Amino acid sequence: MGIHGMMSYVAEHKQFFVDLQLRDRKIIIDGNNLYHRLYFDSNLDIRHGGDYDSFTDIVHKFFETLILCDVKAYVVLDGGGDVSDKKFTTLKERAREKIKSACSLSHGGGGSVLPLLIREVFIQILTKLRIPFVQSISEADRDIVSLANHWSCPVLTFDSDFCIFDLKAGYCPLNYFQWQNICVCKGSQDCYIPARCFSLEKFCTHFSNMNKTLLPLFAVMSGNDYISLPAMEMFFSKVRLPVGGYTQKFKKHIRIHGLLNWLSRFADPAEAMENVLKYLKQHEKEETRQFLCASMKEYEPSDVNLQDFFENGIYESEAAKELELPQWILRAFAKGLLAPFISDALVLRRTILHAQVENMQRPSSHVTALSIRQVIYGLLLNPSESSVHTSARKHSTSSAFTISEFDRFQKALRKLFVQASTLPSKFCGDQYSLTTLNEVPLADRLLLLLEVLGVTDSVLAGVPALLQLPVAVTCFWIQYSEPKVKSQHMKALLLGIVFGELHKILENPEPGAHHAEVDRIVYDQFLKWKDEKSQRKALELDTAHIFCQWQCCLQMGLYLNQLLSAPLPEPDLTQLYNGTLVHRLYHELKSASTPENLLSASPKMNQLYCDMVHVVRSVIPTEFFKKKKSKSLKKKNKQAVKQPLDKKEAPMIQVLPSCSINNRFETFMVED
Known part of the structure; x- marks a missing residue:
């Protein structure tokens, strides 16, 4: 998530923070935020596919510093996309921005694109260092809040939404966390990390002792990464926000400052919301009320009991139960043994393939691994030969066994429909379900993997x-x-x-x-x-x-x-x-x-x-x-769709054909 302009706004006000000497305590770390920050702040290579060894050295030094100061870190990573898909528009926009950045970098310009395997490298480092970590079933923010409040420890991240969450021990922005500048306590040899902690109490006090329960409404009205309410523009065009001599050059900061002052007049969210709705047209009021109430719930702690995971290895959540996934899959997700890519394909039937710094005039590099992805989709969706053929007879496409892939096409983001591979009988049909995939004999699992890659164990x-x-x-x-x-x-x-x-x-x-x-x-x-x-x-x-x-x-x-x-x-x-x-x-x-x-x-x-x-x-x-x-070999790696979809995602589904692993090149014989 993230409130646009919020972090730069609070950075202007030192009175919102307290100095912290961090040592001898637990801390909850936003894992995704940390590896982004460490890679980009360390001036590491982003044009040649990444220097994972140099990144490893930096992550080692970071956690060694925490250990030196007796800081016990617990890392929480984002999982797959939310089932509600409320953030999907934002995810597509971010994917487009990454494509633009990758294009710029490929021609010597600026930009920020993480190396493709950085998440997997980060998880391996955590495992080797024995740093406790968990991967949430979807976005991790609310899980982090629940755990931090249970243990009364601060959160380390650079996400402006944590200025809104009610955290007992506060929020330490990564840019104020001086892990490379450790100090020694006076009168002892104990080390500590100088940090600054955002104080919700000081923040609310600054705005006439504002009721902190108003802050989720402020966040929703301001617009975060997945909330954009057109009706709010009507409100902002009509209301007169009290800025009180605030003259910063950033227009976004003026709106943030004025809205906080305006909301501080009200006793609670209900009173404030009624005063918001009166500026709207009659037919917009009820829909806007429901939207605001639903969106504000995103700032409540989750029901996930992460302390039980870290103490007993048990991961349970209502959201996970509703997905009705096999227990071994849920455990593997929580332990980071399965990637969010797998979750998105299985739950959402959709994946977004990450941009890289490559030749933008050629088809995306991800096309090369298409047949491997089709086998993954086959294992997840379990299409048998008979079911694929039956579906194809009933419909123009066997859409029950397709995954939507969002990938780069030249300098744009394009949606393709990829059909899952049909697999050997040991892995598909009535004899098999995803529930028992982990019980298939090792020799059969190895044989499938090697056959897909085109090699033998010998x-x-x-x-x-x-x-x-x-x-x-x-x-x-x-x-x-x-x-x-x-x-x-x-x-x-x-x-x-x-x-x-x-x-x-x-x-x-x-x-x-x-x-x-x-x-x-x-x-x-x-x-x-x-x-x-x-x-x-x-x-x-x-x-x-x-x-x-x-x-x-x-x-x-x-x-x-x-x-x-x-x-x-x-x-x-x-x-x-x-x-x-x-x-x-x-x-x-x-x-x-x-x-x-x-x-x-x-x-x-x-x-x-x-x-x-x-x-x-x-x-x-x-x-x-x-x-x-030869020309025939060149055809094998062409993108296997009959015609490209336009940027508006044309309704006519073009499906990549089913590929049997017994004919590994079959998919690539279809004309573009």
């Missing part, structure tokens, strides 16, 4: 377990990518993976390990390539596009693996991909340099690299890197 046997999924995804990516992956792309990517493995070895060396000094020399050379400021050079758009496609394939491969209850070990994403380094290595390889020869000094790393290259070359077609892509 081929992957020579690769370390934690790298088997990324290597399998790499084989899939090479065959589906458009433009065509060159050998230099493949080698640069695998060398980047080796760099991550080197980092882990040097961070945690084995006692008496051989070649440690040589490994350090090799690692330092990789660091030099990484640190060369390739960000200053113009982005090679097709190269960026190709590596973005790899991340899309990895993301969906990861989600499919999670939905199948991890038949392959989940890879360590924190050290798997460094965009700055991979782009640099590609240019080194392209210029006749041979960074891979550097590995000959480190037998273990050289063997790892050779093993991964061998797997890839054993899977992809012979001579793949030595001949031009």
Whole structure:
């Protein structure tokens, strides 16, 4: 959520805050807000697909600081979209803004687009550091309020809605949380983090001791991220708001200040609402009253008992019960083992695919991973061959088994309808339901995953377990990518993976390990390539596009693996991909340099690299890197719709055809 202009308004008034020396206590952290803030405030790469290792270092330092000050952090993450869909218009607008930002960044301009896998990396860091966290079933704000008030501890976020919530211990804005400037208490060696805490009492006192129950009405009237009431403009055009000499240059601040002064005249929300409605036309009054009352409930604490989750591992909520999802699915959502993407597809039958910094003249990078997503949708919606055919006979499309995907089309957001894949009998039809997916034998789940990615377990046997999924995804990516992956792309990517493995070895060396000094020399050379400021050079758009496609394939491969209850070990994403380094290595390889020869000094790393290259070359077609892509192969990755939908989302549904995993290329044979 978020009230437009509210944070900059309260920042002008120091009297709304109290200084806080944070130590030896619990704190509730808005997880989504934190990883956004840490990434963008740390000047990390956003043009080359992200530097997840550097982000990992920053998150480690953040939580190490909290531990040093005896601050016990509990992180709460947003889940999927709300069933009511009240925020959907805002989500689409944000998606359009991200596309614009990605386009700007691709041409050397400004913008802010998070790397695609940042959420998964953040969750892995929390898990490794043993920081308690939970993923809410939908937006987390009200769950955070309930937990914070139960434990009487402050909330750390940068969401202006927390100026409205009635928090017992207040709200610490992230921009006033000086975690990089810890201090020592006088007379002791105890450390604390200087912070400023927003005080609702001081805020209300400033406005003639305003009744704090009026603040949700203020928020709704001001308009937040999902509330925009045209009738309110009629109110603001007629009412005379008392600004009392407030002369700030921002018009939004003047309205905020005036509305707060105006509302402070009334004893409670009911009296204030009646005085709002009298400015409206008669036929608007009742509808507006109902809308305001319903919207104000969004500022009440939720019924979710998160303390029971953190203390006993039990997650229960009325909203979750109403969804009637299998218990294993709900537990996996709460533990962050399933992504909001899965929740949106299952509950809302809709997904929004995140924009990346790529070649905007080409189809979205997400097209590459389409067949993986169709299998995910098949597992969630469970279409059998007979049910798909029956539905197709009754309707022009088998819409019962489709998912709406919102993805980039050139520089715009477009809606497509994607049909779920039909799966082997062990996974679909009367013998199977989502309720028992986690009970399907491991061998069958692994076979499905590997068949979707186009590899076999025997081929992957020579690769370390934690790298088997990324290597399998790499084989899939090479065959589906458009433009065509060159050998230099493949080698640069695998060398980047080796760099991550080197980092882990040097961070945690084995006692008496051989070649440690040589490994350090090799690692330092990789660091030099990484640190060369390739960000200053113009982005090679097709190269960026190709590596973005790899991340899309990895993301969906990861989600499919999670939905199948991890038949392959989940890879360590924190050290798997460094965009700055991979782009640099590609240019080194392209210029006749041979960074891979550097590995000959480190037998273990050289063997790892050779093993991964061998797997890839054993899977992809012979001579793949030595001949031009044929026209028939190029068709495979075209967006599988008969015609594009316009921006108004034309009512005629165009459905991507059902794809059997026994014919992995079937979907891509349909003309655009």
